[in-house]
Amino acid sequence: MPTGLEMNLLRRFNVGDILRRSALRTPDRPALRFGGRNISYADLDGMANRVGNAFRARGVQPGDVVAVLALNSPEFVATWFGLARIGAVLLPVNAMLRGPEISAILRRARVRGLIVEEVLHPLVQTEAETLASVPFRFWLPSGQAADPPSGWESYPAVLNEAAPEFPEVQVENEAPATLLFTSGTESAPKGVVNTHLNWYAALLSALADLELNRRHRPLLALPLFHVAGLYLLLGTLATGATGVLLRRIDGAEVVSAIESEQVTYLVLPATAYAGLLRLPDLERRNLGSLRRCVVFQYLPGEALDRWLQLVPQAEWVGYWGQSELTPLGASTPPEELREHRSRPDPIGRAHLPLEVRLVDGDDRPVPPGQVGELVVRGPAVMAGYFDDPERTAQAFRGGWHHTGDLAVADEDGFLYFVDRLKDIVKTGGENVSSQEVEEVIARHPAVAEVSVIGIPDPYWVEAVAAVVVRRGPVTEEDIIQHCRAHLASFKVPKQVFFVEDLPRSPSGKILKRELKQKYGGKA
Template sequence: MNLADRLQAAAERLGGRAVLTLDEAELTYGALEELSARLAGLLRCRGIGAGDRVAIMLPNVPEFGVVYYGVLRVGAVVVPLDPLLKRREIAAYLGDCGARLLIAWHAFAETAEAGSSGTKADCFFVVPEEFRRVLRGVPAEREIVSMAPGDTAVIHYTSGTTGRPKGIELTHANLGGNAATVARMHALGVDDVVLGALPLYHTFGQTCSLNATVQAGARLTLLRRFEAGRALEVIRRDGVTVFQGVPTMFIALLDHPGASDMSMLRVCASGGAALPLDVLRAYETRFGCEIVEGYGLSETSPVSATNRGGRHRRPGSIGWPIRGVEMRVVDEEGRETPTGEIGEIVVRGPNVMKGYWNDPEATAEAVRDGWFHTGDLGRVDEDGYFFLVDRRRDVIIRGGYTVYPREVEEVLYEHPAVRQAAVIGVPHPELGEEIEAVVALRAPVSAGDLRDFVRERVAAYKYPRHVSFVDELPMSATGKILKRALTRPAPSPR
């Protein structure tokens, strides 16, 4: 099997239908198949074949699909990189995976060239009209290289928020199976239009937007970057039926004055981070569109669990495992915890990564007896619904008491003045850690009022003694709040 087979099959059925659009730019299934075959021909001319790593540094543009499927077509491995990476980051990733080629967007040429200098990677820059002209002069590679299900298709690098970034090896079976499951769960079809607001270089956007769209024969309408007003414009202009996003996107839409009824959306799916329950309720009340929350990590391709729509949904939960996937909550010794008790979420199934690139020790630590240890804390209720409690590394120990930041954040989001909230532990000489809330506001409120608001709703040891205000919380490119950027160092000895 080869992921590129999905595109070829769709092109045979739907050649003249649009698959990727960006404002006025459009690629049909037939054109995407033809251009990706020519990109494969270009790679062949450069001596690139099965197993070689090709890095892609492209924004959300139709050319991403051309390059992505073209690289897979020759059996090479896609290494997607954030286009906003700096020189030393690019050099580190290219050096680690031994990439033969870096295909980058023309606007990032200077940084890409500097980053690739000193590595084994040559550079090729994508300039839209020039790109198509070059490909027209290259013979198309009609044959798609046959790959084994366990062969690596993509290496995704972790964000590095917990230490040195690691390359996550995802196979053709991992990604193909997960995309097919997403397409089936959302009942995607040829008449659906999916909003491409998620970065395509990330596994969430790649699997749930790009690959699932192609699997279903639907259309993906792209946004280069998410901005609430622009997203609303595209949703209405293009008749979007499926919106997949991260919590910060739903919060931004709630804050936008031009947002109104969006009941035309058939599916709203949230992932990437926990969605505050108060945000979910406010969004659904205001817009008349149900949000289905799911769960996964890059290491799980990414979807592991999700709510189903209608009566099968349990707001506040991440649902239950997708078909073929098992999930459990375990204690420190790996024993399954009783119903309702908090432990680590572990995952087993065809979505679990092959391993970390060239890092057998990290792989053995993460995957034990076939179970991937997520580092996320959760619980399971009597009906089998999973609830995400927090990241293990984010838990605060205050004077011997355990505080789960997400619980406090949920309370903060209930306050009408709070737009974004992060709760972190800061060093304290007697208690070990003290609780601090870092908040971005949509309306004026004092630190004291917020502190009192939380104190009235949680146990005395849980409320934040410190409240600080920022204009915006630091975010990753995929919409996750970067708590490490907020954590204060230990105070100097007096």
């Protein structure tokens, strides 16, 4: 009889196997273009093997969490697939967070290993107590090989010394593959647990809904600490395509890569597309290789019109998704985009592995034309929130995942985004908890009361704004500087408005909708 491991390897879903099978099909084909050089599927696969064996040799077991604080790199890519092969869980840390925020996440996740890139090391170098609790710490040079600080191992050296063979480890389909911390309505970020099966369901959508295939040349500029960056990476390597990997989203570098690398597939948040339009020479650049452009968040009509003129040969896809859905949801097919864009924020039709419905406050389905909360079920729905059974049960009530997003459907079932039921500001592709920012501002001695809202913005799509009741003398710049000392830059209010009183309901709740109506046109 086959052993348990043999049966597991025989028919499992595992993220790490995806790269392996592409490497077996086309070993010499470039998997990545990075810094002007090719990295073949065979080489990337071998690097992933070394990652898995290096951590396994240090006693990392299935279910253990390994965190990565780094910009995009081949090492980051290989780390995800290598960890998956031994059942370890990737925790990609948002590089825009501050040291205390990072430290809190590392402690909550009880990480066994931590990889930090040289340029980001200053973010954690003062978090000595947290770092001391991590058994294995690895230093990833940003450029030329540099000696790691005391207490850190050189990650390239560790990989060079590790065994190159494929590590055969029993990993179940429903085992966690990633742990992604995303801001919610509460000040503490939520840890979203996505399984190997979740990621395979996402792959179905990448093939069917986004039509990724090996003939495309995707630009991998989305940060790999975001679920969208991992999703695009997975689809690229599963199909055997060649991905053009950039360290970060930088407007000039994005355009140069499109030209020099003949990028055909572009996925960016609306903020990035709007930012690219500000480049002074964009009209003169050669963007003729683009065949498909995917935009998440709403791209205002004027900006979309310019892009349609710049790249008339490209198909455009609008996208809505969540980390909790790995990161599926709905999208607007290219053939329907022009038809439906006359209404604000069309998000389209449910992705292949999902069933989506709209419900009222009592979880009863609502008819077409009536606003309801988007609820979802299907194999892409996360396993749950990390160490938070109560929040998981609340999100999964009735056998549906409650997204906290409001939408309306027309008679044909086409979905339009309306608002967020949760108190979140989505700015530049980042989720910001209003309560978290409010708590920081409220600690300022000159602040009596504060309410944080999101207001429309031509660049950020939605900008963080604070409405403050003063207790003493304080200026807008005082509030902003106070926030910068305690929050990641994307959480800092772009504007501060001062009022005598905040509007309230009869029960005393602050009426944020009134604040949004009053200040929404003052971005």
